[in-house]
Amino acid sequence: MGNRSCSKPVRWSTLALSGLLVVVACAYTESPRGVIPTPGTEQASEAESANLNQSFQPLLEADVVYLGERHDSAADHRAQLEIIQRLQAENAQVAIALEMFQRPFQPVIDRYLAGEITEADLVAQTEYEQRWGFPWEFYAPILRLAQEQGLPVLALNAPSEVVRQVARQGLDSLEGDDFRYIPPLDQIDITNEAYQAFVFSAFGAHGAHGGMDFDNFFAAQVLWDETMAETIATFRQENPDYQVVVLAGQGHVVYGYGIPDRVSRRLESSLNQHIVLLNPPEAATEEAAIADQFWYSQD
Numbered sequence: 001m002g003n004r005s006c007s008k009p010v011r012w013s014t015l016a017l018s019g020l021l022v023v024v025a026c027a028y029t030e031s032p033r034g035v036i037p038t039p040g041t042e043q044a045s046e047a048e049s050a051n052l053n054q055s056f057q058p059l060l061e062a063d064v065v066y067l068g069e070r071h072d073s074a075a076d077h078r079a080q081l082e083i084i085q086r087l088q089a090e091n092a093q094v095a096i097a098l099e100m101f102q103r104p105f106q107p108v109i110d111r112y113l114a115g116e117i118t119e120a121d122l123v124a125q126t127e128y129e130q131r132w133g134f135p136w137e138f139y140a141p142i143l144r145l146a147q148e149q150g151l152p153v154l155a156l157n158a159p160s161e162v163v164r165q166v167a168r169q170g171l172d173s174l175e176g177d178d179f180r181y182i183p184p185l186d187q188i189d190i191t192n193e194a195y196q197a198f199v200f201s202a203f204g205a206h207g208a209h210g211g212m213d214f215d216n217f218f219a220a221q222v223l224w225d226e227t228m229a230e231t232i233a234t235f236r237q238e239n240p241d242y243q244v245v246v247l248a249g250q251g252h253v254v255y256g257y258g259i260p261d262r263v264s265r266r267l268e269s270s271l272n273q274h275i276v277l278l279n280p281p282e283a284a285t286e287e288a289a290i291a292d293q294f295w296y297s298q299d
Contacts, residue, residue, distance in 0.1 A: 058292065061274075065273075066248065066253040066259065068248065068250035068278060074135075080247055081141050087243065095151060096245050098153060099156050099249060102126075102157045112147065154235055158227035162181070163224060164220075166223050168212075189226070190219055195255075228252065229262035230266065260275060277290065277291040
């Protein structure tokens with residue numbers, strides 16, 4: 001990702017998941033973004049095969065690929081499956097990292113991948129419906145693929161209980177066992193002023209959220225980012241030959257502010273990261289290049 005700046009008003013924003021996921025965009029200075037058309041679309045009709053192969057090459061070369069989704073978009077999840085399948089066809093060492101699972105439930109995912117429990121058990125024992133709640137069938141094909149192909153799956157997210165506590169009472173309220181599944185306080189960096197400005201624009205556009213303090217709101221967003229980044233970085237340190245494909249909300253990956261920059265900070269080494277936004281809104285594509293590439297799905 002290139003140099004970031006914010007000189008124009010926010011043109012689009014989305015708040016979801018109890019008001020803590022923020023998707024924002026404003027001005028950004030970078031080389032022109034790429035566009036990955038899906039086979040069969042009008043965009044892909046001219047020299048389809050050659051164009052697709054050229055557009056896809058940066059994903060194949062990346063150490064970490066971020067597929068920024070809208071959680072309620074079936075098209076985004078179909079695109080994720082297609083991209084993972086194509087990456088895995090070229091490289092057997094692919095790991096899938098999922099925002100929608102929280103870190104305490106990693107052992108449950110591992111048991112599912114090993115064939116020790118059923119898919120229904122996986123949903124129940126990860127408390128998926130209570131902690132995420134978007135239709136399971138959006139993600140089920142990806143988990144089935146991982147089990148069939150023996151791909152590692154990483155539970156990325158912080159426990160919702162801890163995130164809610166930070167949103168209500170701030171980072172200083174955390175103590176003791178609260179840190180079991182999240183980074184220590186000195187690794188939770190809330191100093192990025194540009195990121196704060198983006199989040200504040202969305203926060204203000206949607207009201208005060210029942211009197212929620214913005215500083216706590218932003219700290220909760222960053223806690224998500226830092227926890228997911230720590231999980232990815234740790235896996236890469238232990239498995240440097242694996243490519244990691246990250247499925248997360250667009251607000252956690254745009255401009256690199258959320259997860260990608262924090263992964264780079266932890267690894268302190270040359271790391272090829274590639275951010276793809278899936279079916280981004282028109283306002284985002286008109287305003288600036290907020291990712292390395294866009295992926296447009298066939299309707």
